[in-house]
Amino acid sequence: MRVESYNTLAEAARAMGPDAVFMAGGTLVMRDVNAGTSAGRVVRSADPALTEIRATGDGFSLGSGVTMARVLAHRDLAFLAPVARAVGGPQVRNMATIGGNIFAHHPYGDFAVALLALGARVVLAGQGGAKPLDDLLRERGRSGGTSPIVASIEVPRPRDPRAFGFVKVSRIKPKGVSVMSIAVNLPRDGGRMRGARVAFGAMGPAPLRASAVERVLEGQSLDAATIARAAQLASDGLDPPTDALASAWYRREVAGTHLRRLLEKMERG
Ligand SMILES: Cc1cc2nc3c(=O)[nH]c(=O)nc-3n(C[C@H](O)[C@H](O)[C@H](O)COP(=O)(O)OP(=O)(O)OC[C@H]3O[C@@H](n4cnc5c(N)ncnc54)[C@H](O)[C@@H]3O)c2cc1C
Known part of the structure; x- marks a missing residue:
């Protein structure tokens, strides 16, 4: 097992490959590591963009590494608070990220359900532009779970x-x-x-x-x-x-x- 930490998301994206798994909060990846079933390389990134929360014209851009606890603590994200609160207990919410939730296997993925209903779009590391979360989830089904790293998620604010x-x-x-x-x-x-x-x-x-x-x-x-x-x-x-x-x-x-x-x-x- 080799753990690689990169300062930027671009470097982490370049380091990914079929023998590597990206680790965000690690609530699920660490289970595999402890069970000895994880990929041989664990890739991490300390890029500050991963934890950024930014208001945009009609909503928010959330770094994929934003945790459930941070969503709960952010006043402007009150509409997402009941969703973040539904994920695990306090220890899990302190580590669990919104990016990891998109890739969490059944029966997990509660936050991703809300993102899907809100019409969220995802920005992939090293690729320009955002694409609908719908497409990423469909592709994830076809590829058996592997995906490029999600850098951020654009979440429209409900009008009411x-x-x-x-x-x-x-x-x-x-x-x-x-x-x-x-x-x-x-x-x-x-x-x-x-x-x-x-x-x-x-x-x-x-x-x-x-x-x-x-x-x-x-x-x-x-x-x-x-x-x-x-x-x-x-x-x-x-x-x-x-x-x-x-x-x-x-x-x-x-x-x-x-x-x-x-x-x-x-x-x-
Ligand atoms: C005790 C316990 C209770 C839980 N309860 C719930 C629950 O009630 N509801 C729920 O939805 N989930 C639950 N979970 C599952 C999990 O904690 C959450 O789904 C969490 O959001 C996963 O995020 P993470 O950052 O920990 O993911 P990680 O463990 O770091 O990664 C999970 C998967 O996502 C991939 N990944 C992570 N980030 C990215 C990214 N940016 N781009 C591409 N791939 C990425 C990883 O490669 C890995 O395949 C629970 C887990 C535990 C251990």
Whole structure:
């Protein structure tokens, strides 16, 4: 096992290869290191850009190394606080990064679900421009988990904080892992939902958009009839796994109920 530390992200990106794993907070990588199943080289970077939090015109640019604890402590990121608080216990939140959460395997990835619903974009180290998180998560599925290093994440601020909702369903409170997590972003224009985004975690190999639900919500007002139709289609197109927490059948059965409760709570304001 060889640990390599680089001052800049560009150097770390150049050092990556099939025999290397990038380590951020290490809450998952260190498990593999301790179990002796990690890649031969662990690559780290102390680049200050990794921990930067910057306001942009319509949202925030967050370094991928920003931890859940820092999200919780940042006043302007209050809309993400319930999501960060849902990740593990205090020790985990002190180390766990938002970049690592994008690559965390099932049933982890609660923060990534919220980023997906918010329409976040990712900037890859050594590559110009940002691309949708949707694309990165799809590519991650195809490549079996490997990816270039994510440098930062651009997170749009919800126009109205009440338009964004998140729930994590777990069996052990408050620190249990997800039976599922759901994030919903419902921008409204004249009372009608425009550009609705709904994402589920632990309902597939990576966080997924619920496209059928989004189509039902689009252009509608958030009322009881629309919520009922959305709940009926909650698990459409999702591919929940069976694990020690719940079977695929159970996850499909309860997805509609949890989505309905979240939407009803948002309807009440
Ligand atoms: C006790 C415990 C409880 C947990 N509870 C939860 C929970 O409730 N919800 C939840 O979502 N997660 C949970 N986790 C999982 C994990 O802590 C989080 O998902 C965390 O955000 C992972 O971030 P990290 O920085 O620790 O990742 P690391 O362990 O450093 O890395 C994880 C993976 O991501 C890759 N990676 C990291 N950063 C980048 C980057 N910038 N670019 C490209 N690849 C990268 C690594 O190469 C590795 O494959 C828990 C873990 C533990 C040990």
